[in-house]
Amino acid sequence: MTDDIGHLVHAPAIVPVVTFDDAAGAPALATALVAGGITSIEVTLRTVAGLDAIAALRDRTDIVVGAGTVRSADDVHAAVAAGARFVVCPGLADEIVSAAADLAVPVLPGIATGSELLEAWSLGLHHVKLFPAETLGGLDAVRALAAPFPEMSFMPSGGVSARNAREYLSHPAVFAISGSWMVPSDAMRARDWALVEQLSRKAVQQVAT
Ligand code: 3PG
DSSP, X not given: OOOOHXXXXXXXXXXXXXXXXXXXXXXXXXXXXXXTTOOEEEEESSSTHHHHHHHHHTTOSXXXXXXXXXXSHHHHHHHHHHTOSSEEOSSOOHHHHHHHHHTTOOEEOEEOSHHHHHHHHHTTOOEEEETTHHHHTTHHHHHHHHTXXXXXXXXXXSSOOTTTHHHHXXXXXXXXXXXXXXXXHHHHHHTOHHHHHHHHHHHHHHHOO
């Protein structure tokens, strides 16, 4: 099972979740994130621009580019063909995990319950996305789910923000956090890369030990 996402997503272990309306902004956005200290990015497939944005960033050596909102084996194939180095899903599906394994690409399925976590563990995975983290109870949900699965590492996502980022990352079972708070939709629309850089730098400083 390909599950080495921990090698791709490392300090500061903050993964901005970015949805592009226009892939033309991808290089400048990535540059702003990197300037703020970010080392990885999850580009969602929620818009048609997602795959083009991944392709526009595929040769960057300063940021690791993954695909988010991956919902099928076809999405896995398309994302990897575009250049995604990891894939993130809102839920857990065998066909997605298998497709990623076939392509030797790390996959991070979303889990929200003990049953889903058990299934991910049964599939040989050691890393999952906890989604939607705040709705599930935040750090209390991490604590409750991590207790019976000491082998599992979590990336809480959904409602993670400057307010709770440090708290999440302080838990030993949390290997990364992700979210859109560094790339607000207003800033994306206005191409306000200075604001993205500022929010990124603040996030990185907040979680620095
Ligand atoms: C997602 O997949 O949408 C992420 O979990 C981001 O959630 P957020 O917008 O609440 O940060």
